Amino acid sequence: MQQPKKQKQIQTEKPRTVGKQYSFFEDVYDVVRQIPIGRVTSFGAIANFLGTKLSARMVGWAMNGAHNVNPPVPAQRVVNRNGMLSGKAHFSTPTKMEELLAKEKVQVKNDRVVDFEKLFWDPAKELEI
């Protein structure tokens, strides 16, 4: 039998319960997947919801593997606190993010979400798990 070493590595493909602990990334993905269509949220909001608001970077870091998780994570709905499409460069194409948002009736102007405040979706308030 093969005994997989307990490597502390990002299971971006399958963050299965390696023992029990769910990856921090999974929490992020789970929240992002619950973002309603046509709405957006920020890294800080997710981080704050997870209790790591001081580590908003980790949220973005988690999103780094969002392209390999299943089901896919609508990362296009996650922008920075300024409503800017900070992650557009990480998509298949630099314009993919805008296109995806455009399909959800989210207008993007100059790499920034229009009416970001209106479309903002705070999991800590709306979701409230």
Place this chain on the structure above:
DNA sequence: GCATTGACGAAGG
């Protein structure tokens, strides 16, 4: 093991 980087946030200029 230390230094740098990073899809961020807040504060200051």
Place this chain on the structure above:
DNA sequence: CCCTTCGCCAATG
């Protein structure tokens, strides 16, 4: 509005 500095934590070199 733009840019810079600091903080925060994990991954990478």
